[in-house]
Amino acid sequence: MAYSEKLVDHFENPRNVGALDKNDPGVGTGLVGAPACGDVMKLQIKVNAEGIIEDAKFKTFGCGSAIASSSLVTEWVKGKTVDEAATIKNTDIAKHLALPPVKIHCSVLAEDAIKAAIEDYRKKRV
């Protein structure tokens, strides 16, 4: 199982590790996965008044592919509108990181994490 350079880079130098204040009305938090399944992702987005995601943070319990996938999506969502971010597909993540077939579920989880964070943000807005 040889991993791509991009994947290894995201794993070794993860971007945007950390936490945002989950009580901030502009912050959406997604928590997906399960410890018993071996991966849990927490992805947070901070959305400004224009509806642009100006910051994103993650923490992930999981394998290298799960950590790299979540690191990658925090980079991707920054600067996007919430609607744009919602269109990120797991296949794009898997392709970018050249995930091996047994690790495709990590990209699915990352997509789920974005969606969950957006949903949480939207719930707070209504």
Added chain:
Amino acid sequence: MTTPVYLDWNASAPLGEPARAAMAHAFTVAGNPSSVHAAGRAARKIVEEARASVASVAGAGAARIVFTGGGTEANALALNGFAPADCIVSAVEHDSVWAPLSGARVAPVDRDGIVDLAALEALLADRPKLVAVMLANNETGAIQPVAEIARLTRAAGARLHCDAVQAFGKIAVDFEALGADTLALSAHKIGGPQGVGALIVRESVQVNPLLSGGGQETGLRAGTQNVAGIAGFGAAALAAAPMAAGLRDALENAIRTAYVGVAIHAGAAPRLPNTSCIGLPGVSAETQVMTLDLAGFAVSAGAACSSGKVKASRTLAAMGAGTGAGEAIRVSLGPTTTTEEIDAFARAWAALARRLAPAGAKIPAAA
């Protein structure tokens, strides 16, 4: 005592330099090929490269190569799960095929050891599930028309298992052209190490694993792979070159000249270029082997696999050799066998024939 002349290559060939070098490298790799860490991946790479080598030499294309603990295990794996009553086996198969199929219907051979295709076709009318016919015989070297047999078995809806342990590396073996469903190979007959073999399995064919647990070899053969042995097998397969029959033919000519009563079994059949099965009427095979051993020549009687007891050869008996089945030795040559060794052997054999052949046989004065 000087080093005996080794003319028993069909029993086991000495390890060749390419295999030795590949193994020397592989022995320095610590990992288990199933481990995901760096050491494990290095071991796995060795196994997979050897798999590609064996596949390319055997013309196996997309078929699966399952590494086993030897040719006997490869045969056992191919046959596992088949009831003998559902099988047809040629009369001249190696014991590793013959024993597990004990009770199967037997396809007879002609006096040169070649399967009687008409008789096989008649047996196929009973719709057997499996037919086992070897590619080349270990005792006589006779080569079966496997491609033709594959056509017949396929038409009858049966599977064909082919034991190519003796043929591989000595003649060109092309799995696709042969058309067998499973093909057994061994490393130590071709300058690879003992303890490694392979079964080639056609993609569409299901085999029943003999050893379970661990999931190695795509679930078909559990157990940590013999990494160094497999590396040696791959290297030996790449290095094996089909041999010329010149030396063997020279040997047989010399022997025929020395003693007209000699029987070269399967002499009229297509044969492996290195094998000669020489019968000396009236002299037991055991006596011949021991006499030649004392004279400094390592040859064998029948197959070497049994417990050491020399019995009459089942193969020769099936060829209609009668009492001759207990009176033949196998001389098998290797790529490093020299003309001098063959000349010396021919002289020793002539002396043996003069001394031991029954009185009344016509023996020329000199060889």
Added chain:
Amino acid sequence: MSTATIKPPANDRANAPRRPVYLDYQATTPMDPRVLEAMMPYFTEKFGNPHSRNHEYGWEAEEGVEKARAQIAELIAADEREIVFTSGATESNNLAIAGVAHFYKDQRDHIVTLVTEHKCVLDTCRHLEQEGFKVTYLPVKPDGLVDLAELDRAITDRTVLVSIMAANNEIGVIQPLAQIGALCRAKGAFFHTDCAQAYGKIPLDVDAMKIDLMSISGHKIYGPKGIGALFVRRKPRVRLQALIHGGGQERGMRSGTLPTPLCVGLGRAAEIAKNEMATESARLLKLRERFLKTVNEKLPEVFLNGDLSNRLPGNLNLSFAYVEGEGLMMGIKDLCVSSGSACTSASLEPSYVLRALGVEEELAHTSLRIGFGRFTTEAEVDYAAERIVQAVSKLRSMSPLWEMAQEGIDIKSIQWAAH
């Protein structure tokens, strides 16, 4: 909280070995150069087929094989005629279990084994179940050891075989073989023990422990891969139906040309193990203590799986809570360790052995097997401990579960979506 980057101390970098540090001695071991040295002549000048009884090449090879057989037997106080060569412990286990079950199937049809046995034992038992045999898979106690009272109850007058490993491949715990043997003998069941991990590592005596069949591996004791052995007791005699038929080698129990150099290698490896077991065990115990001390001092919430006192001296299996094992392995790429066991590590399931101990799934996912062996140095142990401490600390700082635990949130109280 910002990204945590924990740099290794400078002196550690300087000491870093160039090749990855091999700490996976339960998966396989490097060959001892002395073993290779003993094997080499049998690859070249003594290359004969050991079954060729009629010439010198065959005799030389046979002599090598028979000497090895005696060396292998001596380590377990067996008779050399009780040693059958196989292609490895997997084949030995298959042969012992299926062989005994098939041979005695008209008399007895029940097998007892443990849920923590090696895959090849469990798979063989499953096959036998499909054929109509009954199999009892006994649970183990939280320390990984068999409950002898439960074993006693499980063995009936229908039980033909009890198969219990000596030492576990993942957690290294050593079962009470002598007590198990006594129970089996008293009830007329054969006792098979998979000693792939234990042979050559701990003292074993087939008579004192009343062992009837024992599986042995070459490549776990610094010998070659592709060779193993099965001890088959002669008095009282144990009979087997062969798996591989043919030339009738190994007294009909296992046909096929014996790989002389590999047999010789296993013999030599056994001899070295016999001579050096005591000193090697003491050394490995010290290394293990040293490693554990560093880790325990520097990391909270590290849990040892399996009993510590009844354990192979070179084995550790640790759960690093809140850090997923595969991710951890990637973080310590210059260490060769294993998450789960080597045979199954390609799969993403948590170890069934740890689950059997009652280790919860989330903790089972955080486990590493760390194996020390003959060529492990003190410097390597120190380096490995530091690297693991760094990687675990870094990954915990990135772990949402660690964060919750620090905040006092009970992870079990959260409604996790299964996926």
